[in-house]
Amino acid sequence: MSRLDSFIRRMMAQRDVIAAAASLIDGLPGPILELGLGNGRTYHHLRETFPDRRIIAFDRALAAHSASIPPPGDLVLGEIDETARAFAGIGAALVHADIATGTVEGDRRLAGWLPALIRDLLAPGGIAASGSPLELPDLRPLTLPAGVPEGRYFLYRRA
Amino acid sequence: MSRLDSFIRRMMAQRDVIAAAASLIDGLPGPILELGLGNGRTYHHLRETFPDRRIIAFDRALAAHSASIPPPGDLVLGEIDETARAFAGIGAALVHADIATGTVEGDRRLAGWLPALIRDLLAPGGIAASGSPLELPDLRPLTLPAGVPEGRYFLYRRA
Ligand SMILES: C[S@@+](CC[C@H](N)C(=O)[O-])C[C@H]1O[C@@H](n2cnc3c(N)ncnc32)[C@H](O)[C@@H]1O
Ligand code: NI
Ligand code: NI
Numbered sequence: 001m002s003r004l005d006s007f008i009r010r011m012m013a014q015r016d017v018i019a020a021a022a023s024l025i026d027g028l029p030g031p032i033l034e035l036g037l038g039n040g041r042t043y044h045h046l047r048e049t050f051p052d053r054r055i056i057a058f059d060r061a062l063a064a065h066s067a068s069i070p071p072p073g074d075l076v077l078g079e080i081d082e083t084a085r086a087f088a089g090i091g092a093a094l095v096h097a098d099i100a101t102g103t104v105e106g107d108r109r110l111a112g113w114l115p116a117l118i119r120d121l122l123a124p125g126g127i128a129a130s131g132s133p134l135e136l137p138d139l140r141p142l143t144l145p146a147g148v149p150e151g152r153y154f155l156y157r158r159a
Numbered sequence: 160m161s162r163l164d165s166f167i168r169r170m171m172a173q174r175d176v177i178a179a180a181a182s183l184i185d186g187l188p189g190p191i192l193e194l195g196l197g198n199g200r201t202y203h204h205l206r207e208t209f210p211d212r213r214i215i216a217f218d219r220a221l222a223a224h225s226a227s228i229p230p231p232g233d234l235v236l237g238e239i240d241e242t243a244r245a246f247a248g249i250g251a252a253l254v255h256a257d258i259a260t261g262t263v264e265g266d267r268r269l270a271g272w273l274p275a276l277i278r279d280l281l282a283p284g285g286i287a288a289s290g291s292p293l294e295l296p297d298l299r300p301l302t303l304p305a306g307v308p309e310g311r312y313f314l315y316r317r318a
Binding site for chain 2: 002003004005007008011012014015040041042044045047048049065067068102
């Protein structure tokens with residue numbers, strides 16, 4: 001499979017997983033956190049999917065398209081493992097993270113801090129959707145939507 | 160439509176247009192030129208689609224994933240309107256260009272040099288696939304593959 005094919009599948013998996021998360025958090029109050037704003041395509045999609053929720057986006061630097069720039073106060077710049085700590089206990093209904101590093105060593109380091117951070121950001125019963133696995137007893141893996149291949153995206157509910 | 164939806168559609172249109180181009184250049188000799196290597200996902204896909212053709216990639220700087228780096232001699236760095244000029248007459252079977260600037264003024268300037276450059280790179284009967292329109296009498300618009308929305312991608316045959 002070409003990298004283009006694989007990328008299209010990952011973007012479609014992301015969209016399907018966000019749609020599933022929308023049903024899963026229906027009725028659960030709380031903001032949405034986007035870890036890794038990047039170009040802001042996902043943030044834009046989250047805004048469309050959750051027009052009534054506050055969405056806070058994090059990145060080390062602002063590199064988003066002009067149509068995807070969060071309002072002041074909803075954009076937090078800096079290293080996420082440092083900046084997002086301050087939001088522990090915010091009771092997020094959904095945390096989405098798409099910040100895989102692309103290197104084995106980088107992903108190993110990410111796996112060291114991301115799962116516990118996401119647990120602390122989520123409300124009990126809140127949902128995590130991630131491009132990389134989040135291995136932690138408090139985060140219970142959920143079945144992926146039909147059509148999303150195993151291992152391409154990950155979905156959890158906080159205990 | 161969200162920017163994520165729109166991006167997925169553009170990537171799928173690109174893939175469909177490349178598949179259509181593969182049939183259209185069947186039997187026509189000549190290399191393939193990728194104008195705008197970027198991350199290299201499309202280059203990777205072109206390599207898979209055209210394993211027996213030389214593929215020359217252009218960009219102002221190398222920013223591609225390690226799996227998508229062309230062999231030395233098939234990567235040309237610098238401003239494409241200058242570097243690709245030297246390849247006029249190479250008789251390309253296919254030129255793919257996905258280098259829209261994202262600004263009205265930038266796209267207007269692009270439209271000033273890209274169409275004639277692509278014509279000069281193509282063999283007679285060669286195919287141009289582009290993310291932005293190429294308006295030039297020598298480049299005859301072709302019907303897009305079914306499912307590619309009008310205006311999302313462009314396909315031409317050099318007279
Ligand atoms: C794959 S991109 C996200 C793409 C995004 N979903 C979109 O739609 O454009 C990952 C982003 O996360 C950011 N990032 C990754 N690790 C980070 C970290 N530890 N701290 C801050 N930002 C980080 C990068 O700067 C990059 O912009
Ligand atoms: Ni890779
Ligand atoms: Ni735009």
